[in-house]
Amino acid sequence: MIDEKVRVRIAPSPSGNLHIGTARTALFNFLFAKKNHGKFILRIEDTDAERTSQEYVDNIFDSLKALGLNWDEGPDVGGNYGPYTQSQRFDIYPKYVQELLDKGFAYECFCTPEELEAEKELATKNKQAYVYSKKCENLTEEDKEKLRKEGRKPAIRFNIAKAQKAFHNSSILEFDDLVKGKLHVDTNLIGDFVIMKSNGSPTYNFAVVIDDALMEISHVIRGEDHISNTYKQILIFEALGFKVPKFGHLGMILAPDRSKLSKRHGATAVSDFVKEGYLTEALINFVALLGWAPSDGEEIKPVDKIAEDFRIGEISSSNSIFEYDKLKWMNGQYINKMDLAKLTDLALPFLNMYDLNKYTRKQLEKIIEITREPITLLKDLVYDTQYFFEKPDYTEVKELLNSDLSKDVLDKFTEEVKTYDFNNSEELHNKLADFRAYFKEQKGYKPKETMWAIRAAVTGRTRGADMVAILELLGKDETIARIEASRKI
């Protein structure tokens, strides 16, 4: 149990729709906050105006909400530490840049992109690690004045060595990661990085620190791609006299081919998954299992139950591969357990190519109820419910319908069905059972063979929902019409 005031955040950059990996990071932050009675904060990091768009901001909001990851503070709900959108915080950064400049932990750099590029090329040529040369570190006022007259605008760089020396004994910087344990790096290998661009906007590593410090973030839980940033950030926290938060780095989610999960692997954004018919409940549950395991072995459980059982130190520190098989299985589980009315609401939009007015709401719910079982995605419903809305297509079952067995069965069924009461499902069920039994005894036809013939005639399929329910939904007239149609092919 962590006793101090817990404040965690998710800080997505709106340069794309909410990625499933970001959703997982958000989830773990959310779980950590819930478990420790802390606050979960949403901050939008839109410093890079070039790649940012409002559409993505909206997508992030909607996706997080759909997943049930509600935030306590954020751009829309506000809070005492706002604004929660980085671009609206631009006026607060210069003050801290100046402080770093004054303390000697930062300096102006007039290097041009070309000069920097040359340095890098030289390092590569000599097979050396590239580290910024610090050639602007000791520029005199005259030098700077001269450069400024040339029209050069300086960027501000952070002085790694100076900060390291001020707060640590050696050049090795170490921190205790919440999930990975002790992590370290030799700060000599970190170049003096830019904290404020020459155009006056802060860079990511600088803005995060200021924001996290001012928002009093206690624990930073994020992907391990940020480990190398952590060292830079720790040094800034220290140089500014801020309390350094605890860090926890999660393994990454990889595609089945072990590369970064990207668009070519299919859906990557939460909204893409939803469009394919994944339930947000299943998505969030599945993603929780990537790197974390429930103590009771019960894998299917809602987020609030997961939160009770969550311990950050038990998260796996390795990467995990995103396999769709288990997600699909889990989605199927959720589809079958979900409240029918709710599921119908979610399913109907997927069926908008059909004339839904053919049926009452009650009947539509019935259709969903009897077709939900074998599906793993909501969009599977399109195919599986087709014969309720359209005339059957017999091409797949032509051979079956023309078999002697089918002819026998349908000869008799055509006559018998006229006597059935379609408004009495129990009777219908019994009549069909008798019908199967009759052919079993008389001809030795297997029950399923008898049913195949009927199913094929009525739906054009050999697989599908419960026949009794199908017959009821279709009604006597339509059933008879379909059987007659099937006999003419």
Next chain:
RNA sequence: GCCCCCAUCGUCUAGAGGCCUAGGACAACACCCUUUCACGGUGUAGACAGCGAUUCGAAUUCGCUUGGGGGUACCA
């Protein structure tokens, strides 16, 4: 190139020196149930990357190798 992280069945994982002839889940396969598909049930197959070291004893500790991932921007 350099730096960092990681390493149990195909995949997600349990496992924190003897409970492990390594457990579960998904996927696969077989059988049962059954009006089909599915669900469910039962079962089969399937892993401690390799090599050293420590120890009476190692999946669990240490080192090396290999493999995978990440970082190396005036992107976030």
